[in-house]
Structures are given as structure tokens and as C-alpha cells.
Amino acid sequence: MNFDPSEEQRLLAASIERFVERDYAFETRRRIVASPDGYSQDVWRTMAELGLLGLPLPAAHGGFGGGAMDTVSLMQAIGGALIVEPWLATVALGAQFIARGQKDELRDELREALRDEQRQRILPAVAEGRLKLAFAHAEAAARYTLAQVATRARAGADGWVISGIKRAVLHGACADLLVVSARTDGGDSDVEGLSLFVVERNAPGVAITALRMLDGTRAADVAFDQVRVPAQALIGAAGRALPLIEEVVDFATALVCAEAVGAIESANEATLEYLKTRKQFGVAIGSFQALQHRMVDLAIEYEQAKSIALLACSAVDTEHNAAARSRTVSAAKARIADACRKVSQESIQLHGGMGMSDELKVSHTFRRLTAIVQQFGDADHHLARFAALS
Amino acid sequence: MDLDYSPDQRVFRDHVRGWLRDHLPGAMRDKVVRYAPLDRDDLLGWHRILADQGWIAPSWPREWGGTGWNVVQRYIFEEECGYAGAPPLIPFGLAMCAPVLLEFGSDAQKRRFLPRIYRGDDIWCQGYSEPGSGSDLASLRTSAVRRDDHYVVNGQKTWTTIAHLADWIFCLVRTDAALERKQNGISFLLIDMKTRGITVRPLPLMDGRREVNEVFFDDVEVPIENCVHDEGKGWTVAKYLLGHERMNTARIGTSKRELERLKAFAAAQSKSGAPLTEDPRFRDKLSRVEIELMALAITNLRFLDQLRGGRVPGAEVSMLKIKGTEIQQALAELMLEAGGPLAQVLGPVDPVSVGAPNDDFLAALAPRYCNMRKTTIYAGSNEIQRNIIARHALGL
Numbered sequence: 001m002n003f004d005p006s007e008e009q010r011l012l013a014a015s016i017e018r019f020v021e022r023d024y025a026f027e028t029r030r031r032i033v034a035s036p037d038g039y040s041q042d043v044w045r046t047m048a049e050l051g052l053l054g055l056p057l058p059a060a061h062g063g064f065g066g067g068a069m070d071t072v073s074l075m076q077a078i079g080g081a082l083i084v085e086p087w088l089a090t091v092a093l094g095a096q097f098i099a100r101g102q103k104d105e106l107r108d109e110l111r112e113a114l115r116d117e118q119r120q121r122i123l124p125a126v127a128e129g130r131l132k133l134a135f136a137h138a139e140a141a142a143r144y145t146l147a148q149v150a151t152r153a154r155a156g157a158d159g160w161v162i163s164g165i166k167r168a169v170l171h172g173a174c175a176d177l178l179v180v181s182a183r184t185d186g187g188d189s190d191v192e193g194l195s196l197f198v199v200e201r202n203a204p205g206v207a208i209t210a211l212r213m214l215d216g217t218r219a220a221d222v223a224f225d226q227v228r229v230p231a232q233a234l235i236g237a238a239g240r241a242l243p244l245i246e247e248v249v250d251f252a253t254a255l256v257c258a259e260a261v262g263a264i265e266s267a268n269e270a271t272l273e274y275l276k277t278r279k280q281f282g283v284a285i286g287s288f289q290a291l292q293h294r295m296v297d298l299a300i301e302y303e304q305a306k307s308i309a310l311l312a313c314s315a316v317d318t319e320h321n322a323a324a325r326s327r328t329v330s331a332a333k334a335r336i337a338d339a340c341r342k343v344s345q346e347s348i349q350l351h352g353g354m355g356m357s358d359e360l361k362v363s364h365t366f367r368r369l370t371a372i373v374q375q376f377g378d379a380d381h382h383l384a385r386f387a388a389l390s
Numbered sequence: 391m392d393l394d395y396s397p398d399q400r401v402f403r404d405h406v407r408g409w410l411r412d413h414l415p416g417a418m419r420d421k422v423v424r425y426a427p428l429d430r431d432d433l434l435g436w437h438r439i440l441a442d443q444g445w446i447a448p449s450w451p452r453e454w455g456g457t458g459w460n461v462v463q464r465y466i467f468e469e470e471c472g473y474a475g476a477p478p479l480i481p482f483g484l485a486m487c488a489p490v491l492l493e494f495g496s497d498a499q500k501r502r503f504l505p506r507i508y509r510g511d512d513i514w515c516q517g518y519s520e521p522g523s524g525s526d527l528a529s530l531r532t533s534a535v536r537r538d539d540h541y542v543v544n545g546q547k548t549w550t551t552i553a554h555l556a557d558w559i560f561c562l563v564r565t566d567a568a569l570e571r572k573q574n575g576i577s578f579l580l581i582d583m584k585t586r587g588i589t590v591r592p593l594p595l596m597d598g599r600r601e602v603n604e605v606f607f608d609d610v611e612v613p614i615e616n617c618v619h620d621e622g623k624g625w626t627v628a629k630y631l632l633g634h635e636r637m638n639t640a641r642i643g644t645s646k647r648e649l650e651r652l653k654a655f656a657a658a659q660s661k662s663g664a665p666l667t668e669d670p671r672f673r674d675k676l677s678r679v680e681i682e683l684m685a686l687a688i689t690n691l692r693f694l695d696q697l698r699g700g701r702v703p704g705a706e707v708s709m710l711k712i713k714g715t716e717i718q719q720a721l722a723e724l725m726l727e728a729g730g731p732l733a734q735v736l737g738p739v740d741p742v743s744v745g746a747p748n749d750d751f752l753a754a755l756a757p758r759y760c761n762m763r764k765t766t767i768y769a770g771s772n773e774i775q776r777n778i779i780a781r782h783a784l785g786l
Contacts, residue, residue, distance in 0.1 A: 038739070143661050143730045168735050189663065210739040214756040219735065280526035290773065348763045352524055352771060353549045353602075356764050358594040367596060367760065374731050380671040 005073070012055075013073035019050055024081045026361045029216075032084060037174060038210075038218035039085045048129030053091055058099055062124030067317035068251060072258045072310070079262025082361070082368055084217045086132050086171035088259075092252040093170070094133025095126045097179045097196055100244060101236045114232050118198070122177065134175035136166040136199075136222050137245070144377035146245055147191045151224065153182035159230040160184075160197060162205075165223045172220030173210035176201055180224065181245060184238045194242050196235040203227050215371035216364065243322060250329045253376040254312035257329075257336045260372045261306045263365050264339060267347040268298050270362040274351050291350060298343055305339040308332040327389035330382040336372070337379035344369035393688060395466070403466045410474040413439060419475040423651060425754040427599055428477055430513070430555050436477040437510035447484055447508055450492065454500070455508045461697050465638060465690070472643030480552065483507040483514035487560050490578065490627055494619035503558075503580070517547040517561035517581070517605060518628075524549075525774050527562070528573045528625065532607060534563040536614070536621075541565070541579065543587075543610040549768075553590045553603035556583050562624050576624035580616040587611070595764075597757035632770070639707060639769070640714030642687045648721045649680055656728040666728055675727075679720045686713050705783035708775035715765040715772065722755075722762040729755045 005013065023043055032040045047053055056071055057063025064070075071092075078087065101115050125131040142148035151164025162182050172178065178199045186193030199206065205227035211219045236244060275286030275295055285291055312332030319325035344366045348355035355362055373379070395403060418432055440446040448464045450456035459467065479485075488507050491500050506512050523530040532545025543563055553559065559581050566575030581588070587610040593602045619627050653676065659666040666672050693706040726733050733755045766772045780786040 036739075138731060140732070141660055143659075145662055168732055173739070212736045212739055214734045214736055214760075218739065279522075280524065280529070282526075282529075290776070345763065349766060349771075352767055353519070353764075356595050356767065358596050358598075363596040363760075366763075370726075370756070370759070371734050374727075374734060378727060380669070380727075383671065 009070060009073065012070070015050055016052070016074055016077045019046060020077050020081045020083075024083060026081075026364075029082055029084070033216040038212075038216075039171075039174060043083075044085050044132075045129055047085065047087065048127070051127075052087070053129055054123075054127030056091060057095055057123050057127055058119070061099070061119050062127040063099075068254050068258075068313035069310075069317055071255055072313055075255050075258035076262030076265070079259035079264075079368070080266040082216065082263070082266075082364055086134070086174055088252060088255065089135065089171035089175065090126060090131075090133045092255050093135040093248060094175070094177065094179045095123060096248045096251055097135070097235055097244065098122050098133075098198070100248065111237075115236075118232065118235070122198070131176050132171070132174055133177050133179060134169050134172045134220075135248075136169045136172060136178045136180045138167050138169070139165065140167050141188070144381040145189070146249060147194065147242055148189050149181050149183050149194055150188045151180070151182040153184050153195060153197060155184075156228060159228060159233065162197060162199065162224045162227045162229065165221065167221050168211060168213070168219045169222050170219050171217070172222050173208055173218050178206075178222065179235065181241065182224075186239075191242050193239050194245065195238045196241045196244070197229055197233045198235060199224070199227060199229055199233065203229065213371065215368040217371075246322065246326060249376060250326055251316045253329050253333050254309070254316045256372060256375055257305075257309035257312050257332045260336045260340055260369065261302070261309045263369050263372070264302050264305055264343045267343050267362055267365045267369065268295075268302055270360070270365070271295065271298065271347045271350050274354070278352075294346060294350065298346055301339045301343050305336055308335045323389050327386055330377075330386040330389065333377060334379045334382035334386060337382070340369040340373045393691070395462075399462060399466065402463055403470060406467050406470045407474070409443070410470060410476065413443070414474055414476050415439075418477055422475045422477055423647070424751050425758045426750070432477050433480055434510045434513070437479060440479075441509055446479075446510075447488065449485075450488060450504075450508075454492070454504050462694055465694055468638040469643030472641055472645075473647050474643075475647060480513060482516045482551075482556075482560070483512065483558075486516060486631055487514050487558075487580070490560070490618055490631055493630060494578075494623075494627055496615075498615065499580075499618065512557040513552065513555050514558045514560065515550050515553045515556035515583075515605075517550060517559045519549045520546060521548050525771060527628070528576070530562055530564060530576065532561065532563045533567065534565050534577060534579060534612065536565070539614055541612045541614060541617070543579070543581065543607045543612055545607050547605040547607075548593065548602075550590075550603045550605045551601060553583070553605050554592060554600060559583055559605065560618075562628055565621050565624075573625040575622055576628070577621050578618045578624040578627040579612055580618060581607075581610065581612050585610050585612070595761065597761040599757070599761070601761075640686055640690050640710040641718060642683070642690055642714070645683055645714070645717050645721060646687075648718070648725075649683060652676065652721055652725050652728065655725065659728050659730060672724075672728070675724060679717060679724065682713070682720075683717055686710070686717065689713070705779045708770075708778045711769065712766075712772050712775050718765050719762050722759045726755045726759040 023046055051064060052074055054063035055066045055074065059065035098119055122131060126133065139150055153160045153162045162180060164182060178201060180197045180199050181194055182197060183193050184195040205225040207223040209221045211221060213219050272295060275291060276284055278285050309332055312329045315325050315328035347362050348366055351362055354360055357363060418436060421428055421432060437446060445457060447455050448457040448459045448467060452458050484507060488504060491503055518527060520530050520532060532547065534541040534543045561579045561581055562576055563579050564575055565577040569575040587608040589606040591604045592600050593604050595601055653667065656666045661669050690710055697703060729752050733752055735753060737753050
């Protein structure tokens, strides 16, 4: 047992802290959210220069070969500062599909060569900040069920033809490349028959509608109308993508849990400061025992959230059994969702009217925590998944 | 013991319900049930329909337009309006300023203001909270200094709901700063919002809608005849208002309608190929809220029943406010949960873009969830309500 970060992780955390302090003050963030693109090219470039875009990508393709544990300080910073740049969509979702491929596929030399070409073409460009990715997967009827996909891809003359509608694709509007799930076989909710394709944003037949989300991030509805892609757009083997989708979404879910910990920490700091400084009836309101106990409960939520998030990050890095990995990730997400609800609601309540105001950062952290409750599945979804895997 | 309304009360309820069915405009109701923003015309439009019917101010004395209904009838009327999806009435004139004028106002003040409040000629707002005075209202610092035949008001109010639409504001101000006890030296002033020196600045809330404001007073001259009750008696007025006519704080009718809406909405959402309402986890949460509401509806009637014989309500009001707002928040949260991941979408970046279908109701759920967090904070936070119960009901 050793909960100390490694020397490398410590240095990384320190450099991220400097970056946030220098480049991501809350008023800067407000301007970025209100800007036409909803994210900052400058910040994105800085993240590339700091090596943050290659953090969990293979060293052979321009990355640093890190795992989820290596991203914890970054994710906490993203949650703490409410960073809206498309890091999760690009690095923790899109690029992971390219980097990982399917692990169970037959060794086929031609396909291996294609995969390597795909990785070499995309991953270094991601790490350098030249390519942004998004995972176009969710659909209107899917709710949180990953296998629910009605978008179809049929084999064409020299490739595939994709048709369907993806909803609220995280950072779908700014992505250069979309990793698209589509059914090459089977019915809309079958676990078999799913495939993944890399599609360029400006391919003929792709229509993107940029969306504003509750938490200040951007997303997009993406319609695919008879979109033709070449054979090498396929990621891995046709029809067997679901295990890879689950693996990558588990990875991103664990990371969002770590992000939540940073957001919870930020909300708690603001609330504690308010309790100590806001005076009513001639005293700081933090002197009232009724409020002290509530603040204490929030501090406990933070500790529990941090522990379960670390457990999930460790599981996606080291657990080879997919069911065991998913079980731990669902445990974390269910617990994190509860913590997000409690901390977000109490932080507003303890701030009183000020908590409702758009002016205070805590109301923005509230919105991000509210979004995290549902992102990649709410507490009910993950409780059911946890129980089913137990 | 009979837990239901008497035959007379049922007849009254059915009469109100039938009238609402015939007279509540569909377009107005639709905006309310779809959480669409209500504008001045919606709010005053409904006010005037009720005024024409003679039902706008049930609790006022008959000579000023009251209906003569007893406390149970007034409750039934309010709950039926909430259940039917009628726009909420702006309370600041009807339910706050008017009762104060009726109790403490001069004849001239009554004649001047009450008929206009009745007809909806003026929108009123409430100048209570200040940046440094929320729960501790008596510490307020906005000052009113007497000069000849008027006061000169300086200071700032905040969280002032609909100040941007208001014609008048009633304010608690400090007319004597020297007194030791801070509750003394406060006065209750009526101020025309068009007076020189008043600035209204929006205070954006996290749901993005314009609702509350900051109101600044810079040497604002207010005629002395606009002081209600004696100078320095403002705290008496404020306390009277707090205990007055607040048996509808639980909003049972509105919550019953929201519950039905939630059930229908959740039944239309699919989870793993079945309606969400068949999911045992979701169903249990839905049932718990419904059960709490069933209990609160009876609690509310029990408290009403205790008012027979003219007893003034006390800590009961606080209990109804706490449970009522908790239920309202739980319903809003379940609605957001039922909406699923797509409920996080606020709308297209480009408002005129044509893309995938944009469901306005789904898009309203997250802002509404955010907005409803205010209910446990406003009108005396639930913490303050608990203090009241602890002190006055439990003797702690």
C-alpha cells in the first residue's frame, strides 16, 4: 500500500496547477463558454504543449503511455476549474478506440498493418493538438444502454455506407474526426453486430448541429445520411465492437469520477469559505451547529468520492477481467452520482440566494455536478449493472 | 373523524373546477405545464380574468372585493388553480401589500392602492433582502431620512423578484439608525418605481431566465404619506405579513399536477425497451414522492381544520413550507432523471439552425431543476423555518 503519487505524477500535478492558475481563472472560463466555438484554441494548444493531450496514449504513437491513474490530477483540475475544452471526448474516448482496437481479433497481418497506419496517422496528431475527436454513439432511444444502436452501416463497393442519427455527441461540433458506432448486423439492441468507423467531419452526408449543454460544454446532434467511408475506416473487426466500446466507456467513466472529485472539492471549498465569512445575526453562519454538521457530511462525501474514484481508475488500468472491471466502475459511478447530488444541492442551499446566482462559480460547479450525475449512466443504471455483475 | 371534504365543500370544489375548465385559456395553461417563460401579459391576463369573475382577492374584506369564502374554501380555490395549471399570481400586491394596507394602512392609502391592486393595474415587488441582510432581515441598512414632506431613501435591495416589471415596491427601510434594538427604527414604505434615483439591475440566475434583480436607491424622494403604519413600526408590519395567510405554501395542487405529468412523461420514456415507470428503482422513487404528497395533503387539511374559530397559524406554516418545497424539488429532480441524458441539452448554439428535432419540454427540464433549488431558500429559507418550529412549536 502506498497512496503517494509517483515523482512523475507529482510534477505533472504541479504543472497542471500552474496552468489552471495562469490560464483558467473563472472569468476566463466564462468568456470561453460564451465564445462562438465554446472552447479556447489557445488553451488547447497549451494543453498540447504540457503533454496533456498525449497523457494516456501509447508511447509508440506520440503519447506518454499513461493510464487512468496518471490522469487523476488532470481530471481533478478539469473538475475544479470546470475546464470545457474537448479533452475527454478527444483523448479519453475518441483516441482510445484508435489506440486500443479489439484485443480478441485474429492476428491478420494486413489488418495489423492497417491498424498501425490508422494509429500513426491519428494519435500523434491528437497528442500535438492538431486533431480533435468525438465519439458519436448515443441515440435517442438508447438512454444509457451501450448496445442500443440503430445507426446502420452496410458494405458498399469499396467500403461502407453509414446512415443514422447520433444525439448529443460530446464535443461533436468541434471534432475533426468522429468515431461512429453503427450496426453492420443484427437488431437495434443486439450485443453482436456493432462496428466502429472513423468518419471525417466534412464527409458528404454528415450534418452537424452544435448544441449548448447545461454544464457549459458543447455537444452536437450528428446525422449520417448515406455517408460513404473507405474500408480502412473500420476500427478492428466488423460486428464485434461492443467489448471495446464497454472498455473505453469504462475508462472514460472512471476518469469522469475523478473529475467529479475535483468539482466536489471546489464546491466544498467555496461552501466552507462562505460559512466562515457570511455573517448573519452578528456571527459567521458557520458558527451554527446545524450548518456545521451539514458541512461535515459534505467533507465526508468528498473523501468517499475520492476513494471510489481511485478504485475505478485503478480497475481500468489493471483489471484484465472485463466483468470485474465494469463492476468496479459501476460501483464508482453509482456512488459518485450520489455524492454529486448531495454536494451540489447542499452547496447551493448553504450559499442561500447567492448560490442561485450565475455570478458565483459554485452555481456553475452545481451544473457540472448535475451533468455528471447522468453522464455515462445515472445511479440507477450503475446500481443495476453493479448488481448484475456481482 | 372525516378525512374528506364535506358535501358542501365538494360542491364548491366542483364549481371552481368547472369554472377553471371553462375560463383558463388553453394557451396560458400550456405555457405553465410546459415550463415556458411567462411574460407580463400572461401574468396580468390571468389576474384580470379572475378579477372579472370577482375571485382575484378571496381573503380581502367583502367591501374591497373579497369573496367571503372561509379558510377551507380559499384553500380549495388555490389548490384547484394550481392543479388546473393556472399561471401563478404575483403575490406581492395581492397577498402581501394589500393585507398590510388592510391592517395598517390609512383610508387614503387603501382607496389609492387597493382597487388598482385588485384590477391588476400595478405590478408590485418586495424590497426586503439586502446584500448583508437575508435571513437576518432586521439588520437591513437601506436608510430613509425625513426631509420636509418626504423621505430620502438610499441603499440597495437584492433578490427582488420581478422588479424589472414592477410599477411599485414596498420596502423595509431604516428611519432611525440610533436605536439599540435593531428591530426598532424600521419603517414600511411604498415607493413608485418610476421615481428618480431608482436603478434596477438584473441578477442572472443559473437557469438563465430573468427573474430577480438588484434595486439601487440613490437619493430617492418618497412622500411621507407613503409610509404604512407609524414611522418606526415597519417590523410590526413585516411580522404581521409573515404570519398572514400562508396556508397555501405547500402547493399541493401544483404538485399533484406535476406528479401526474411526471408519471405520464416517465411512462413515455423507454429504458431497456420498457417504459421507465416499469423500472423498479425509478418506480419506488416515484411512489415515495407520491406517498409523501398524500400525507402532506392531509397534514395541510388538518392544519386548516385547526384554524376553525379564527386561531392564527403558527409553526404549521413552516412545516408546510418545508415539506411542500422538498416535494416540489423531488418532482423536478425525478423529471430531469426521467428525461435521461438528452435532458442535458439546452438547445442549439445557433437558435435558427435546422437539425435534429429539438424538444422544448425536454430542454426545459434541467433549467427547471436548477430553478427549483430556490424554493428551499426563498420566502424564509427552510433553515429559518426549522428555527421557527424549534423555537415556537417545540420550545427549544
